[in-house]
Amino acid sequence: MPKAAAPATSEVLRSSTLTDHLNFLLARANAIALAAGNAALAQHGLKVRSYSVLVLASGDARPSQRELAEFLQLDPSQVVSLVDGLESRGLVERTPDPSDRRANVVVATDAGRALAAVAGESAQAAEQRVHARLTSDERETLATLLRSLAFPED
Secondary structure, three states: OOOOOOOOHHHHHHOOHHHHOHHHHHHHHHHHHHHHHHHHHHHHOOOHHHHHHHHHHHOOOOOEHHHHHHHHOOOHHHHHHHHHHHHHOOOEEEEEEOOEEEEEEEEEOHHHHHHHHHHHHHHHHHHHHHOOOOOHHHHHHHHHHHHHHHOOOO
8 A cells, every 4th residue: 555645844834833823923924025025126126124214204204213213113223224225326315303403304305205106006016916815804904903013002
């Protein structure tokens, strides 16, 4: 009698108790989403982190680098590097903060706002591909749950 084939390693790993851990599932889902986002944004010379800074600099908030670091949960040195890269491409500027002359805020240039809009379409398309298995109600529920984890003070 022939021996039954052993299950593939990926099937064995998928049945691991690790898949019962929410932190693992969030980390794996995040890795998949980041890879898709980075691939989609590459055509614009961006990655998810630089795109995030560009989008925030394109809005009305006029964030400082410190505020960007806190909001994005990045080390301040990473934000400095991201802003430097965007600034060297003429996409953002550091301008004096009118409410604190010791600080600078990061503001998108016209070219930066235009790129943020075009890149946003690519990012949105990648997000839709990653979440294609979910219904619109499930996506909204997931967004609500993730917001409550990401912003527990709200």
